[in-house]
Amino acid sequence: MEKSELQKMLDGELYVANDPQLIEMRLQARELFTRYNQMRYADKAGRQELLAELFGEVGESTDIQAPFYCDYGCHIFAGPNLFMNFGCVVLDCARVTLGRNVSMGPNVQIYTAYHPLNAAERIKGPELAAPIWIGDNVWIGGSSIICPGVKIGENTTIGAGSVVTKDMPANVFVAGNPCRVIREI
Template sequence: MPSELEKMLSGELYVAADPQLVEMRVNARTLLSQYNTIPFEQTGKRQEMIGQLFGKAGKNVDIQPPFYCDYGSHIFASDNLFMNFNCVVLDCAAVKIGDNVQFGPNVQIYTATHPLIAAERIKGPELAYAITIGHNVWLGGGTIVCPKVTIGDNTTIGAGSVVTKDVPANVFAAGNPCRVIRELKTQ
């Protein structure tokens, strides 16, 4: 029988109150409370802690505090990631982030969701679906990325957008819901 962690990571209904999941979240919160108080000039210390928290942290990962996540271990960041202040990543499923990605302030990445039918939702089990952000992507400030979304390479998402569906590569997309505004020339 699969564990609640295995169910969570495979997109099945799972119980978030499971002791293993609670322990993982407590460990992440402990690291985050330390991370968010590291003095600005101690870049190496912040990089080291992100390496402990994330499932993968490439070179030059710069996350401005405060930063919040559920587990951290399901965040897989490639090289040259910049997250501005106050970003939130609910990583109940995998969050894969390509090279050279920039997050504006207050960007929120949500893999977590709940059943839509109230009778099912109030029973308690939750759902989570992976999010993939391609290479060379810029998420403008206040962007929200919803579960099960893929954002293609070289794409820019305008500030304040709510991304509910996949966005192709090489476009500028914005709005609520987010939609493609125009294609971007590649070099």
């Protein structure tokens, strides 16, 4: 039996993003995050409930400032005490795992999606995705970009405006474009 485009996407294979099932899943996510972005901030229980419907898993005490955007939502798995400041975007075409006590400044971008480098292949339209894993107690400074396939070790701090293109170890301060270890913590 041939794999669905969803299964290809989750398996890291070339997939067609305009597949009807994937379109429907993205539309559902947009409906949910649009509702979330319009909710009163004081409605903490309602916001948490809506995130539980949108995400694959959401831990207690999650605080995501509106506006927030994602592709599917259901591929985001967040531990307790997640904080995302205004304007964060998660392109969750593959699994995004966010550990306990992860905090993000404004406009952090998490991209699991990417495209073939070969132009002839890219213009045909198929896309790729690779999972992202962010460990416990990680702080990601504002306007940082986390690229596909990256793993970030626990207790790491990422400086504002960084572009994380490769795995980062635990217990370090990292920054830059491309992001690199500045010092151990």
